[in-house]
Amino acid sequence: MEGPSASGRGLKRLRGTVTLSLKTPGEQPAAASSPVGEEEEQQPAAACGATMMRGPVQTGKKAASEGCRAIADMAARLGVAPGVRDRALEMFRRMEEVKGRAHHYYTKGAGRSGDALYAACLYLACRSAGAPRTFKELAAATRDGAAARKDIGRLITLIRTRLGDEAGGEAMDIGVVRAADYMERFGSMLGMGEGEVRAVQEAARRMQDHLDVRHNPDSTAAAIIYMAMERRSPGAGTRKSIRDVSVATGVADNTIKQAYRELYQHAHLLFD
Known part of the structure; x- marks a missing residue:
């Protein structure tokens, strides 16, 4: 009686082992993650072209794509040249890569949209190209209007700190604006x-x-x-x-x- 009983217990243990092996953690997520990653990889490419494709795949791709479309739309309304627009898009992409608490506060805080960040990127890109736009023009292109001027100014400082001073300053050589x-x-x-x-x-x-x-x-x-x-x-x-x-x-x-x-x-x- 002891032999069959022991055999039954062994079979149960074996079955338990098989059941666990079929449900190993990570097996199904690995199979399901591939199509999601491919889909997210394509969205920024359509919104930003080659500019966004140079960055790593991130979880904030939807926000990045929206930002690129918003910058392109803002640039069109301001009459900004394509080359200057692309420089602003590159700046925005880099800010997405290094964003931190201050970036989050100015772009995603209560009652805030990302418009101030998009306008700040365009301001710096226009300055670098020698075709400056005024704060008033940029603020008028945002949803907040004149109320966005203060946030645009703060974000210009933040961008220059994150992408300029920390990178040796070369990327933020925006020159001096003259009449x-x-x-x-x-x-x-x-x-x-x-x-x-x-x-x-x-x-x-x-x-x-x-x-x-x-x-x-x-x-x-x-x-x-x-x-x-x-x-x-x-x-x-x-x-x-x-x-x-x-x-x-x-x-x-x-x-x-x-x-x-x-x-x-x-x-x-x-x-x-």
Whole structure:
């Protein structure tokens, strides 16, 4: 009786072993993980092209894809060139790789969207390309509007710290913004011809070389353009009011007036 009983217990143990071997942890997840990984790998490629494909596969692929689409849309609305847009996308991808608590707070905190981060990436990319955009323009392209300006400024500092200072600073060589950098775009929006644009660019360079002006570059650019509009001879084009210049450039009327009053006494130096 002891033999069959012992044999039965041995069989039960054997069956238990077989059952456990068929349900080893990790076997099914390994088989199921492959298609999920392949699907997630393809989403960023469609949203960001080659830019996102250089990064490792991450769990935040959906958010990254949404960010890339948002940056592309924001760049289109701001008239940003494709090469500059791609630089912003690369910057965003790198921030996703090194994101930490501060990054999370400014992009995913209560009541916040990622728009400020997207705008900050575009700001730095435009600066690096010598085609700067103002804070007002960038904030207007976000869902929060003017309220996003503070967050954009903070995120610019954060990006430069994470990707610039920690990487030796070379990647964040954004140069210095000058009034001349705005002239071509502002002039185009106000219907200025090529000759007039060259004239205001030269006026901005002369101001930079000979005058100590403490106003922001976009403000002085708007003031110089308004001066050029006033100097138009009959038949050279319709003169624009300060309000017209303000609407086109995004610089407040009073700010243009203040810069204009300071520069007007040097008009002979700037234009003659």
